[in-house]
Amino acid sequence: MTVVGLGYMGLPTALLLARSEMTVYGYDIDKKKIKGLKKGTLPFEEPGLKELFTAATPHFVPIETLQSSDAFILTLPTPITTEKSCDTSFVLSAVNAVCRELKDDDLVVLESTVAPGTTTGPVQSLLEKTGKRFSLSYVSEKAIPGNTIAEMQTNHRIIGGLDETSAKRTKALYERFVTAPIHLTDCTTAEAVKLLENTYRDVNIALANELAIRLSQAGVNVWEAIRLANFHPRVHLHQPGPGVGGHCIAVDPWFLVSEKTPLIRQARLINDGMPSVVVGRIEEIFHDVHQPTIVLLGVAYKGNVDDDRESPAYTIKDLLEAQGYTVRLYDPLMKNKPLVSTQLSEVTKDADCVVLVTDHLMFKDIDPRHITNMRSKHLFDTRNILNHKAWEDAGFTVHILGK
Numbered sequence: 001m002t003v004v005g006l007g008y009m010g011l012p013t014a015l016l017l018a019r020s021e022m023t024v025y026g027y028d029i030d031k032k033k034i035k036g037l038k039k040g041t042l043p044f045e046e047p048g049l050k051e052l053f054t055a056a057t058p059h060f061v062p063i064e065t066l067q068s069s070d071a072f073i074l075t076l077p078t079p080i081t082t083e084k085s086c087d088t089s090f091v092l093s094a095v096n097a098v099c100r101e102l103k104d105d106d107l108v109v110l111e112s113t114v115a116p117g118t119t120t121g122p123v124q125s126l127l128e129k130t131g132k133r134f135s136l137s138y139v140s141e142k143a144i145p146g147n148t149i150a151e152m153q154t155n156h157r158i159i160g161g162l163d164e165t166s167a168k169r170t171k172a173l174y175e176r177f178v179t180a181p182i183h184l185t186d187c188t189t190a191e192a193v194k195l196l197e198n199t200y201r202d203v204n205i206a207l208a209n210e211l212a213i214r215l216s217q218a219g220v221n222v223w224e225a226i227r228l229a230n231f232h233p234r235v236h237l238h239q240p241g242p243g244v245g246g247h248c249i250a251v252d253p254w255f256l257v258s259e260k261t262p263l264i265r266q267a268r269l270i271n272d273g274m275p276s277v278v279v280g281r282i283e284e285i286f287h288d289v290h291q292p293t294i295v296l297l298g299v300a301y302k303g304n305v306d307d308d309r310e311s312p313a314y315t316i317k318d319l320l321e322a323q324g325y326t327v328r329l330y331d332p333l334m335k336n337k338p339l340v341s342t343q344l345s346e347v348t349k350d351a352d353c354v355v356l357v358t359d360h361l362m363f364k365d366i367d368p369r370h371i372t373n374m375r376s377k378h379l380f381d382t383r384n385i386l387n388h389k390a391w392e393d394a395g396f397t398v399h400i401l402g403k
């Protein structure tokens with residue numbers, strides 16, 4: 001079998017299958033990646049990936065040219081277009097390449113996140129044009145960076161088949177490494193499930209953000225109000241924050257948006273507007289300060305990962321710089337990023353405010369008493385994770401989003 005697209009999803013999937021002692025060809029359009037893999041160089045870091053690569057090596061074969069195979073799993077990127085819809089060009093280009101190799105009774109599985117109807121629409125149409133008999137399925141991914149390999153095996157899997165044979169063949173493939181229950185459905189439902197998972201989270205984060213804005217005006221600490229409301233057995237409010245990043249929550253809900261989904265659209269707009277809310281609060285604090293310098297603690301879009309895709313930190317930085325602020329970025333997990341420092345004392349020198357953007361656990365270990373080189377001492381905690389008493393005792397004026 002062959003995995004097409006060896007990125008964050010494709011490479012671990014290929015290696016997990018290869019570790020189950022089946023020959024897995026790994027194809028990627030990026031020839032450098034294939035050359036590296038042939039030499040044992042992994043294209044990105046992920047806990048357990050090296051060990052998995054070693055275990056899978058005898059059965060994992062990186063290839064520079066797509067060749068005939070019994071099954072193809074497609075894990076191509078599906079970025080968002082400027083019109084906020086799903087860009088399927090990478091998927092369809094890969095499907096075209098698969099079509100050139102397709103034989104009767106091959107299985108094709110699409111894993112990329114797509115708008116409902118993509119598998120049985122353009123993908124199926126291209127495959128049908130070959131005149132070959134084929135099975136076709138959609139399988140969604142919900143692995144989290146930092147725990148991808150474990151989650152790929154232990155998360156429930158939703159497999160959508162074009163027909164019963166497609167679903168059963170796909171299940172047999174994934175059963176080689178998935179230990180959790182596997183649920184069978186049709187392709188379009190499976191595509192929708194992936195979008196629903198992230199839309200649910202986006203809408204609920206938007207609700208928490210809206211509550212943070214509304215309740216702080218009423219003098220309520222939203223964090224405390226949410227904590228207490230969640231004692232209700234059927235309430236699970238999410239947490240507010242400086243905005244939503246990453247490739248899933250910040251992107252996938254757009255693939256569902258239409259004139260019939262004002263709530264989903266509004267949730268996206270609320271969450272995309274949170275960097276402006278953060279900036280507005282900073283402007284209130286520093287309205288009479290000449291050229292303030294702001295330090296953003298955390299550039300990753302979420303805690304404890306080194307992934308800065310769609311991170312609200314960059315939007316906050318751009319908005320502040322447009323207002324004439326100097327902005328410095330600090331994130332010890334984001335190594336080799338020219339704009340991001342990994343030295344706290346370097347970025348706090350003569351600064352006016354540290355703004356906690358990312359909830360990295362390591363930020364809780366910062367001892368504010370050691371920050372002695374700032375021009376004025378302000379902390380703005382947008383995630384409510386720091387020990388505010390300790391920061392106040394160290395001379396900081398503490399501001400909290402939603403309070």
Ligand SMILES: NC(=O)c1ccc[n+]([C@@H]2O[C@H](COP(=O)([O-])OP(=O)(O)OC[C@H]3O[C@@H](n4cnc5c(N)ncnc54)[C@H](O)[C@@H]3O)[C@@H](O)[C@H]2O)c1
Nearest residue numbers: 005006007008009028029030075076077078094112113141
């Ligand atoms: N990364 C995640 O955490 C995550 C989680 C759930 C779902 N997804 C979805 O899975 C899909 C893949 O995401 P990813 O993060 O693995 O992407 P990625 O960008 O890390 O990897 C995609 C790979 O596909 C290759 N590629 C592009 N065009 C190609 C072509 N025509 N033929 C062969 N290879 C080609 C690229 O070179 C790249 O290596 C996306 O739809 C994404 O939304 C990702």
